[in-house]
Amino acid sequence: MNYLDGLNAMQLKAVTHKEGPLLVIAGPGSGKTRVLTMRIAHLIDSGVAPWEILTLTFTNKAAKEMKERISKVVGNAANQIWAGTFHSIFAKILRVEAPKLGFPSNFSIYDPSDVKSALSEIIKSQGMDIKTYTPNDIYHKISMAKNLIINPEKYASDGERLLKDKQDGMPYIYKIYDLYVKKLQRSGAMDFDDLLFQMHRLFKENPDQVLEKYRKKFKYILVDEFQDTNSLQSEIIKFLTKFPESPQNICVVGDDAQSIYAFRGATIQNILNFERDYPGLTIYKLEQNYRSTHHIVQAANDVIAKNNRQIRKVIFTEKGVGEPIQVLKASSDNEESRMVVSKIMELKLRNHLSNQDIAILYRVNAQSRVFEESLKNMRIAYRIFGGTSFYERKEIKDVVSYLRVVANPDDEEALKRIVNYPTRGIGDTSIAKLSEIAEKNALSLWNIMMKMNHFDLGISARTQKSIQDFINMIHVFQRWAQEFDAYEVARRVVKSTEIIEDLNKEKTPEAQGRVENVQELLDGIKTFTEEDNAEFIVTEIQDKSLSSYLQNIALVTDADKDQNDQDTVKLMSVHAAKGLEFKAVFVTGMEENLFPSQMAIRSVDSRSAIDEERRLFYVAITRAEHHLYLSYASSRYRFGKMQYNSSSRFLEEISENCFDQIPISTKSVVTGAKLGPKPAVGLHKPATLPQGVEIKASPVQMILPGVFVLHERFGKGKVLQLDGKIDNKVATIIFEAGVGEKKIMLKFAKLQVVD
DNA sequence: GCGTATTCCATTTTT
């Protein structure tokens, strides 16, 4: 079968478009990945060498998937395509070119926790107040600066920026930025933003030797999820594609309506200005949705129509009207989770869905906990994506830090982590003294440790001996690294540092889990060294060294995990769900201050922040193929405190005809409660009430002991007792039909008095 | 210098 078969007219045009810039606006479910992969296959089929194609995606997984799909058409050639995330591709190039920028080729990559730790050290050493200058804020500001291509010198001379910092009560950020950059340089380390920033610098400072080479190399460039790129990324692409005689074979695919990373510096201006940047641009819009049924598509269109500033398009589907969207109203986060899970049971039993067809989405990862509990109770297999990932676990970071120090001993964050773990008598004060000298002499901590007898440090002879032993040990490890592959080095390092033994000292099940994690890490390294894996190609050579491995794991995230490995219900943030689809989707926590987030509502530029939340909601809705549920809880625990929120404004933006019932009865009145039945009680047992019978809530005053009431879920029952004060009355009600006794808060419940 | 108790602090999303 020909790979072009089955494409619609627009898709076909985009796939077969020849030379020159191309922008494909691809609505959700419009076959975007298909277009991208078939376009690449088509290029190779028409004679373009695979290594001349550069494809930049948002996740490693997307790149991997793409390669797999392309190889189905063109075979092994697909493995020679340069495909990966901006960060991973640039890291590969920088591994070759870093010396030109004054970095070692085995530079370390700092993750956000390394960055924050480095920043707080700087802040403290400058005598600044860590509570005023919080590492989080500083990191964000520095990150934004880098993404706008502002280096420390430029920052320090940017009056507007300085004024802004002053107003925020942090006038010395420019100073911290400068020291931070110097610290990274000394440590031979780059943070995530640097992988882009230094790449840009590389091209800018080496137009002849370097930029020219890559311009020649990458004849075709494709960018996925273009709406989530920042100015820095866009400038790098311009470096590669905008020059005299350039064929400008740049194809970007995106959807401004799905831009959800503005908080990280992404700007839809990149899409909106693309035509200006590339005159002669061809634009195709993919508006047919092949994923979802009509109600879902309409809801998505309704929601996004509220946003300003966008490329207008209307998504349509031919998949039929489909199921109405259901709203689940809960009185608490716990109840919300029980309702969601009982709906999952229903989907499985009534609609014969499998676990893997179902996703629970939320705005923040912290929401996952309650769902986890309810799923466990009902013995439904699930898997959580995001949150603290494997590589963020302490024991894993410790082992990885050893490896980082072996590959690059100047890596100060890794060094500080392990210099006294397991404890070997090198304490904080000694390290602080050494750090100070290092800072003064603009040398790395490791460097000063090696030269410590040249200084009068006031470190005891005993400690100096410990330090010397540590240095010797690292030297041994480094010799191993020259001799053995990554796995063998790691295995030996773990063994001789006695990390496992240290973990085993603690005889708790958690400690046991940590030991298993370390073992899993070693297994992962083994796989890395054994597998013939095209992803780890650096300039067309397989690289299985320790630093290659380290670079790889630094850029791997949860999103890269295989989603379909097991038959599990998937739990993840809406951000993490981008690009995925499920037969049934639950969008949870549909409340003001959560979705949209409080941050967005209170932001200085609230309107555009809410717009981004709305795009996020749009992404969430459009993950669903057939069944969409929107749930909210009128109260939930946050910070260990109860918080009360009204339902999300977004719910009211969807046309009523999409729902099976009107989502919000009265604005001020809080929801009707369904204190979910205990899991053991058959959920799928039909409710005592015939379906469709609406309950008319009776005034609270009428609910008195002895009266009979109807509850929308539990059916008929008798009020036994009333407790609590005026507006917090709790009724104890015995229900018929095996439901039993329940305590129900009157302010939430919808109860109708009957005879 | 080490280990544990205590307090304190924050929570948006992630390459």
Added chain:
DNA sequence: TGGAATACGC
């Protein structure tokens, strides 16, 4: 609520 910085006793 729970993880991380800090304080304190050894």
